[in-house]
Amino acid sequence: MTTNEEHTNPESCPAEGLLKLLSGKWKPQIFRLAVEGPLRFSSLLRQMEGSNKQSVSVALKELENEGLLEKNIIKQKPLHIEYILSERGKALIPVFRQLEGL
Numbered sequence: 001m002t003t004n005e006e007h008t009n010p011e012s013c014p015a016e017g018l019l020k021l022l023s024g025k026w027k028p029q030i031f032r033l034a035v036e037g038p039l040r041f042s043s044l045l046r047q048m049e050g051s052n053k054q055s056v057s058v059a060l061k062e063l064e065n066e067g068l069l070e071k072n073i074i075k076q077k078p079l080h081i082e083y084i085l086s087e088r089g090k091a092l093i094p095v096f097r098q099l100e101g102l
Contacts, residue, residue: 014095021066021092026051026059030083032100034069035093038082068092 022028029048033039044056060083063069068089072082085093 018095034085038084
């Protein structure tokens with residue numbers, strides 16, 4: 001017999017876990033763009049039609065807190081920040097690709 005706890009455990013179903021991590025309007029799109037390469041805040045705003053600074057900033061922070069993205073500070077002039085997929089984020093790419101194909 002299974003318990004409800006087993007059904008809600010994201011580890012039991014990678015797709016369910018990923019869907020929970022990417023819930024929200026902008027997180028799936030940001031994750032998809034991060035799969036393609038490093039992200040910069042200003043380019044995200046340009047690429048995601050209808051987005052605004054606050055919503056993109058919140059989504060990036062949440063993805064970083066969930067361990068899917070890492071923030072890299074590039075110490076060149078001018079100083080800038082790039083977001084890249086973490087090892088955890090990279091591990092979820094196959095699940096994401098499978099979900100995209102549905």
